[in-house]
Amino acid sequence: MSQISLTFPDGKQRDYDKGVTAAEVAQSIAPSLAKSAISASVNGKHWDLQWPIEDDAQIAIHTMKDDAQALELIRHDFAHVMARAVQKLWPDVKVTIGPVIENGWYYDFDRDEPFTPEDLGLIEKEMKAIINERDLVKTEVWDRSRAIEHYIRKNEPFKVELIEAIPGDEPLRMYWHGHWQDLCRGPHLQHTGQLPADAFKLMSVAGAYWRGDHTKKQLQRIYGVAFKNREDLKAYLTMLEEAAKRDHRKLGKEMELFHLQEEAPGMVFWHPNGWTVYRALEDYMRRRLARAGYKEIKTPQVVDRILWERSGHWEAYRENMFIVEVEEEHAKEKRINALKPMNCPCHVQVYNQGLKSYRDLPLRLAEFGSCHRYESSGSMHGLMRVRGFTQDDAHIFCTEDQIEQECANFIGLLSSIYRDLGFTKFDVKLSTRPDVRVGSDEIWDKAEAALENAVRKVTNDYEVDPGEGAFYGPKLDFKLTDAIGREWQCGTFQADFNLPVRLGAEYVGEDGAKHRPVMLHRAILGSFERFLGILIENYAGKLPIWLAPRQVVVASIVSDADDYVNEVVAKLRDAGIRAEADTRNEKINYKVREHSVGKVPVILAIGMKEVAERTVSLRRLGETRTETVALSDVLSSLTAEAAPPDLANH
Incomplete structure (x- = not known):
């Protein structure tokens, strides 16, 4: 058998029989590497361990330590394992596609009944059982006619349509995860047991049209996330919780933005x-x-389409443009303009x-x-x-x-x-x-x-x-x-x-x-x-004071302090600070809570003691401590704080 030369990342070369697989290369280096290997890179292309190598090439063997390759494989295999679990639980469900996306994957299914949150729990449980079976992942290359016949026999019409849409007559790669099979370009892990059973979670279900076409059948899309270990999953879920608290739509309503x-x-x-x-x-x-x-x-x-045609945007960007038709008095036909x-x-x-x-x-x-x-x-x-x-x-x-x-x-x-x-x-x-x-x-x-x-x-x-x-x-x-x-x-x-x-x-x-x-x-x-x-x-709504819509609220503790409250507000405004008075007949704790929800950076509380001493009681957003400050000092300090950074620093 003819030989090929493989060059490793350290520059060393070895000769192998033509058609050697990356798994065999890993075994030749060390049995421990063969056991921990998940994939390879061959001439920069991500390569399944089972794929033959036919020519001289640069090669690198990947393990779970290689983050980019590991996460791609983990998420890709989870998509297959999830589809397998769904069809085991509901054999009549039809499968479509399941690509890797940022932080995870999704898979689209054709099922008469909607998936429920309880269903997601059942699917997760079945996925863990599949992982524990440690089924081998195998791959074969089939011709188009054989693949179509296979999916017709299995009553998988979406797979048939996918194959028919592939241009040319190139062979197709088929993968098996245990007994469950899918059409896929690969690569994949060596066996299901390489998946981290405690590092994934099914997140949600959404509607999705087949092949993104609203005239075609609506499917159900299940989203999942996966990481290399439980700690990374936990950190991601914590981040999502924090992101939900920071959602600008929620804060925009609370802050009346x-x-x-x-x-x-x-x-x-x-x-x-x-x-x-x-x-x-x-x-x-x-x-x-x-x-x-x-x-x-x-x-x-609003600009005439003529300019957009000259610039090339009309041809390349027309579908994203808002069109405005104008009937000019001197023109015999409507002029087409675009925003x-x-x-x-x-x-x-x-x-x-x-x-x-x-x-x-x-x-x-x-x-x-x-x-x-x-x-x-x-x-x-x-x-x-x-x-x-x-x-x-x-x-x-x-x-x-x-x-x-x-x-x-x-x-x-x-x-x-x-x-x-x-x-x-x-x-x-x-x-x-x-x-x-x-x-x-x-x-x-x-x-x-x-x-x-x-x-x-x-x-x-x-x-x-x-x-x-x-x-x-x-x-x-x-x-x-x-x-x-x-x-x-x-x-x-x-x-x-x-x-x-x-x-x-x-x-x-x-x-x-x-x-x-x-x-x-x-x-x-x-x-x-x-x-x-x-x-x-x-900033979770707690904008820097120079950007905050309401920089200071001056709140009265008793109504007898209202005149001094209004005086303080006037002085703050004269200093260029966005200040408001709150002289409502409400308790001061109620006012503080309300303005804290509104993310006001500074609250100045004023009672009769502050009136007598010409001071204010200052409280900052997120703090429980208050301090008594002379009015002249607070005017000076807040004026400096509220200055935009370019005026303060440049």
């Missing part, structure tokens, strides 16, 4: 408190951008007014641009995903040689703003050229190098995502981490060689000839709506 309603799906009704927070954040961002050399503009919300889903083409129109010189570059144009995108009703979620939103958008028009410096300036600005807003940790991902792209390789080389060099000035801890750049240029994405460890992708920086060409942007170079500028798309918050949702959840 905003609401949404069916008559305007995906559009936010901001209440006075919420709009106060919004404006405080917007004012802060406006000052930071002005200081960083941006010029603020404002562009129309802008993004600001980029309009910013080029501003740039194009008047001849630009290389001396004008870089030109940084910023807009708090109101945009609208059609999102499906099922995808919308409070402030996190809406149809109407405002981007902290800006576009930098520059030369190729200026990309690196502009990128470095942006990362510095983004880092500073995130720190001011309470986020000290963020990750960076560099997405490089896709197969289908515009621009020469020379320009792409320069742009990718510029972005990477700029990132390296800040951190060496960044991820490269090959081939995932936009067709018009490479990009950086910035993902911040909140107080309970969740990641949110917010900031972005993208180099665009395409739109300036499509929309005719030019500048006169030092050589007197006309050149195309590079257009840098950038955002820090992403959208005000989503970022405010993130802020509310990050």
Whole structure:
């Protein structure tokens, strides 16, 4: 039999018979490795231990110590084990698909009766029994006709439809977990006993249309989560409990910030408190951008389709655009317009007014641009995903040689703003050229190098995502981490060689000839709506005092103190502090509880003792301790505390 050469991570090589499996390779190294192995990587591809290796290759054997591979396999196998358990409990149930998702998996089932919470408990119990059986996982490759015949015989119509939809006539991989079988690309674990029986939980049931098509049969989708050990599962469930407490929709109601309603799906009704927070954040961002050399503009919300066709958005983004038909008096037919889903083409129109010189570059144009995108009703979620939103958008028009410096300036600005807003940790991902792209390789080389060099000035801890750049240029994405460890992708920086060409942007170079500028798309918050949702959840509603809608409430203990209460409120307001008086005929403990639920950072209580001594009794949100402070001192300290961080620190 012919030989192949396998190269291991340490650089050592061994020769094996062609067709050797990764399991046999592990056995040749050590029986203990063969026992603990779960999968392999062959030339960078995740590889089942049973799959033959036909050519020379780089190989690495994985065990449960390899987090990425282990979690993928664990969650994938749990999906199969769950489907097996469901069909054992209810043999008439039809199975469909069960992919791995973040933190777990789901599987869609066709069952006449709805799954109940009690059913989920029964399924979990059966899954643990299957794990304890330690059934071997086996795989075979079948041709299409054999697989279709098999599923027709088993009365599994969804599997038949899946196979018929697979293009070409390539062989299909079939997997068995014990006696239970499924169509799957793999890879999988060696046996069911490798699954951690105490590290999974079935979470919920939801409706789902077959293949995401609302005209097809509605199925039942069971979601599960799984981890490598019980401790990680417990930590995740604790995080979910904490996230539920921090839900911005619940806090938004308690703090009287905003609401949404069916008559305007995906559009936010901001209440006075919420709009106060919004404006405080917007004012802060406006000052930071002005200081960083941006010029603020404002562009129309409704734009003729002609511009969207020229920019390429009509073809690529039409289904997500809100269309507005206008019957102009002088036109013989209706004009089709669209609410802008993004600001980029309009910013080029501003740039194009008047001849630009290389001396004008870089030109940084910023807009708090109101945009609208059609999102499906099922995808919308409070402030996190809406149809109407405002981007902290800006576009930098520059030369190729200026990309690196502009990128470095942006990362510095983004880092500073995130720190001011309470986020000290963020990750960076560099997405490089896709197969289908515009621009020469020379320009792409320069742009990718510029972005990477700029990132390296800040951190060496960044991820490269090959081939995932936009067709018009490479990009950086910035993902911040909140107080309970969740990641949110917010900031972005993208180099665009395409739109300036499509929309005719030019500048006169030092050589007197006309050149195309590079257009840098950038955002820090992403959208005000989503970022405010993130802020509310990050702080559990206890916003920093400079962002809090009501910074101070001055509450009377007795009605005879009302005049002094109003005097204190007036002085606080004169100092620029958002203060309110609470002189209702209620007990002070009731007032304190109510304003604590409303997340007011500071409560000043005033009785006759405070009136006589010209003091206040100060209590901070989350504390039970109160302190007596002179009015002059509290005015001074709260004025300093309530100053936005850019005014206090920069």
